[in-house]
Amino acid sequence: MSTTRQPPPGDLGPEPDGAGPPSATDDDTSETPTSATVTPEGRVRTLALSSASGVVPLARDFTRQALYDWGWLPASTADRRAAAEDVLLVVSELVTNACLHAEGPEGLRVSCATKVLRLEVTDRGPGQPEPRNPHRAGRPGGHGMFIVQRLCLDWGVVRAPDGTGKTVWAELAAPG
Numbered sequence: 694m695s696t697t698r699q700p701p702p703g704d705l706g707p708e709p710d711g712a713g714p715p716s717a718t719d720d721d722t723s724e725t726p727t728s729a730t731v732t733p734e735g736r737v738r739t740l741a742l743s744s745a746s747g748v749v750p751l752a753r754d755f756t757r758q759a760l761y762d763w764g765w766l767p768a769s770t771a772d773r774r775a776a777a778e779d780v781l782l783v784v785s786e787l788v789t790n791a792c793l794h795a796e797g798p799e800g801l802r803v804s805c806a807t808k809v810l811r812l813e814v815t816d817r818g819p820g821q822p823e824p825r826n827p828h829r830a831g832r833p834g835g836h837g838m839f840i841v842q843r844l845c846l847d848w849g850v851v852r853a854p855d856g857t858g859k860t861v862w863a864e865l866a867a868p869g
Contacts, residue, residue, distance in 0.1 A: 736763055736805045742788070742798040752788045752801050753781050756812075759803050765868060776868040779844045783863050784812055786837040790861070791816040799858065809846065810865050817858035821850060 728739050740755045742748045760766045760777050768774035784801070791798035795818025802813040822838050841848050841863050848863040 738803045740801045742800050748792065748798055749785055749788050752784050756781060756784045756803055763805050773868040780810060780865055783841055783844055786840050787812060787814040787861055787863060790822055790837050794818060794820050808867050810867055811862060813860050813862045815860045822861055
């Protein structure tokens with residue numbers, strides 16, 4: 694697990710129209726802009742979070758729906774159920790960190806290829822997320838990036854080209 698490898702956001706396929714923080718057009722009657730794109734490499738969903746309230750449950754529900762649509766849920770085995778729960782936990786941790794440490798999240802991008810599911814949370818904060826070292830399991834707080842590091846194949850940070858904000862990405866293995 695590394696924070697030094699910095700692939701560009703969305704390296705699992707082409708960006709949806711209008712690269713940058715997810716702010717897709719409204720495809721339905723919901724109040725929060727969302728979009729779905731199918732690429733040759735997999736599927737992509739984006740959710741604008743910058744003006745939303747209750748962003749952590751909103752992000753979880755959005756991701757859960759994508760997992761249903763992509764066949765991860767309902768889970769047929771305990772391993773598949775655990776994989777889906779890991780994805781939802783990582784989404785919660787990344788969005789919560791953006792709320793607590795980075796002026797709030799701007800958007801969430803969820804993309805699924807054959808073997809990897811990638812989560813990207815974009816924010817405008819200047820900070821650099823990293824697991825607390827040493828990790829102290831008995832203390833409250835400070836576990837978010839430790840959880841991300843433990844559950845993910847890899848994760849990292851890509852700074853915005855203009856220097857304001859970043860995208861924190863994490864990749865998890867698709868269930869077999």
